[in-house]
Amino acid sequence: MIALSDRARSTLRATVTIAIACAIYEAVARTGTFPPALMPTLPKVWNALWSSLMDGSMIGHAAGTLYRVLVGLGIAIVVGIPLGILMGRFKPIENFFMPLVSALMPIPSLAWVPLFLLWFGLGNTVAILIVFYAALFPMLLNTWSGVRAVNPLWLRAAGAMGADEKALFWKVMVPGAAPFIITGLRQSFLRAWIAVIGAEFLAASDWGLGWVIFDAKEFLNADLMLASLIVIGGIGFAFERLVFGSIERATVQRWGMVRMAKG
Amino acid sequence: MADTTAAPGVIAAKPHANENARWRIIAHNAFPFIVVLGLWEIVARTGVFPPKLFPSLVTIAETFVNLTARGILPHHVLDTVLRLFTGFALAAAVGVVLGILMGRSRRIEDIFLPLVSILAPIPGLAYAPLFLLWFGLGNKSAVLLVAFVSAFPIIFNTWTGVKAVKEIWVRSAQAMGADDRRLFVKVIVPGALPYILGGLRLGLAQAWRILVGIEMLAAVPWGLGWMIFGAREFLNTDVMLAGVFVIGVLGVTLEKLVFQKLEEFTVMRWGMVR
Numbered sequence: 032m033i034a035l036s037d038r039a040r041s042t043l044r045a046t047v048t049i050a051i052a053c054a055i056y057e058a059v060a061r062t063g064t065f066p067p068a069l070m071p072t073l074p075k076v077w078n079a080l081w082s083s084l085m086d087g088s089m090i091g092h093a094a095g096t097l098y099r100v101l102v103g104l105g106i107a108i109v110v111g112i113p114l115g116i117l118m119g120r121f122k123p124i125e126n127f128f129m130p131l132v133s134a135l136m137p138i139p140s141l142a143w144v145p146l147f148l149l150w151f152g153l154g155n156t157v158a159i160l161i162v163f164y165a166a167l168f169p170m171l172l173n174t175w176s177g178v179r180a181v182n183p184l185w186l187r188a189a190g191a192m193g194a195d196e197k198a199l200f201w202k203v204m205v206p207g208a209a210p211f212i213i214t215g216l217r218q219s220f221l222r223a224w225i226a227v228i229g230a231e232f233l234a235a236s237d238w239g240l241g242w243v244i245f246d247a248k249e250f251l252n253a254d255l256m257l258a259s260l261i262v263i264g265g266i267g268f269a270f271e272r273l274v275f276g277s278i279e280r281a282t283v284q285r286w287g288m289v290r291m292a293k294g
Numbered sequence: 295m296a297d298t299t300a301a302p303g304v305i306a307a308k309p310h311a312n313e314n315a316r317w318r319i320i321a322h323n324a325f326p327f328i329v330v331l332g333l334w335e336i337v338a339r340t341g342v343f344p345p346k347l348f349p350s351l352v353t354i355a356e357t358f359v360n361l362t363a364r365g366i367l368p369h370h371v372l373d374t375v376l377r378l379f380t381g382f383a384l385a386a387a388v389g390v391v392l393g394i395l396m397g398r399s400r401r402i403e404d405i406f407l408p409l410v411s412i413l414a415p416i417p418g419l420a421y422a423p424l425f426l427l428w429f430g431l432g433n434k435s436a437v438l439l440v441a442f443v444s445a446f447p448i449i450f451n452t453w454t455g456v457k458a459v460k461e462i463w464v465r466s467a468q469a470m471g472a473d474d475r476r477l478f479v480k481v482i483v484p485g486a487l488p489y490i491l492g493g494l495r496l497g498l499a500q501a502w503r504i505l506v507g508i509e510m511l512a513a514v515p516w517g518l519g520w521m522i523f524g525a526r527e528f529l530n531t532d533v534m535l536a537g538v539f540v541i542g543v544l545g546v547t548l549e550k551l552v553f554q555k556l557e558e559f560t561v562m563r564w565g566m567v568r
Contacts, residue, residue, distance in 0.1 A: 038407065041404070044404040044408075045403075045407070045408035047405070048404065048405050048406075048408045048409065049408055049409070049412070052409060064426070065428075069336070069427050069428060091479070094449065120314065126322055126325075126326075127325070127326045127329075128326065130322075130324075130326050130327065131326045131327070134327070134542060134546065135542070136545075137502075137542055137543075137545025137546050137548070137549060138538060138541055138542040138545060139502060139503040139505075139506045139541070140503075141506050141507040141519075142502070142506050142518075142519070142522060142537075142541050143297075144510070144523075145510075145522045145523045145526040145534050146522075146531065146534050146535070147527065148526055148540065149347055149531060149534075150347060151521050151528060223482045224417055225417035225418065225419065225503075228417045228419050228420045229417075229419040231417065231508045232422070232423075232507075232511060233507075233510055233511070233523070240420075241419075244420060244423050245423055247423070248423035248426060249428060251427070253424070253427060256423055256424055256427075257424075258417060259420075259431075260420055260421070260424070263416055263417065263420050264412070264415060264416040267415045267416065267417070268415055271415065277434070
């Protein structure tokens, strides 16, 4: 009962804070201290958001961005998980790839944009490759540590109970490493989501949310910029909560690998 | 008699064995790079791709030496590093203070937590055009964006850290007569420090990733991001690759030298983490 009212109070406070922040923004925007083109009022932002959603252009751009993220992320998963498992299982493979990974990881993915632009030209390929680069390392490293974290006792117990190599892999290793792999997937998505916006700025094709923002800057359409920021934030939030939340519920929570979140 | 003659031999053999092991580790780590660089060189020499787009390692090394000797590369590096640390210092100052306030005061937490949770998940670079509109092209936008974006992990971690300080430590310190100031310096800060350092580490990594991107967008006169992006206009792939190499070296250095050392000197010495 107390916890519930505590939560209700937090929600109320949050609403009040956001309302006040919006009101302050609106007041500053209305005084005209800053040019309205740079600081549009909230109704204008809302109008830009609504009309771009209604004529389908925003949805098209969002779909374009999501396509790039999902393809890049997909390739990162297809490469990262098997390689991570191999690195966790076989010492020579780990010895070969680990130094390369630790050298490449600190290079921000956007640093590759100019080079990829020269190699592949403007367009989708660059954005997808940048997403792939950004998403690969969290996927790879989490899978690797997940496989290494599988309790050797479980492996030996399963072996003693007569599990063959295949059963060992599917019934012990994969579920054992799953919490790590799912964490990796989450981090990869976040990285990919950040990288795709940057790649769309620089490798400007003519659709995608990053491109909308950057293009709106050229025409001083701050209202459209803020509207796309809202869409970007919304999609990121939805993925984090809905997609990864439900993946987690369907797998590791059901298998009892992690405790359910409190509340 | 046999023992006394054997002993110096053993002692002499020890450093030798250590040396061998060290060389073996170096060779282990170098091997993958030799393979990859070797493949690169072979592909570059066969001329499948135009050498302008796929330069050989020799060309890249020459460019690197040339740029360094003419002082161009050091200037770019210096500006990038200065920008990184200015932005990061701003973020650290604001982030740690705000995080501690949020952790200690319920009211401040109620005000700032919703704002931070809404603004943090939006990719940092998405704010870049807005900052460029508001603060103009150039250094100011770049530094402010780096500070803004890297502040979020610092705020979050500091806040978590302060909240994670065990209530019993606070109460026992109070029972032993610690005043507010001493409570803060002796209990809360050391208790939250592993989290704060974790946040600073994340913040610096974030700052580093954003900085390279914003340098390409903000048209700053010097900086590694600008150097590699500008090189595109003239098809200077060798300059780009030399730049990417320097970016990688700086990234590794930041991680190894700055943070591992900082951690050793503080939380490890205080026994907060093993």
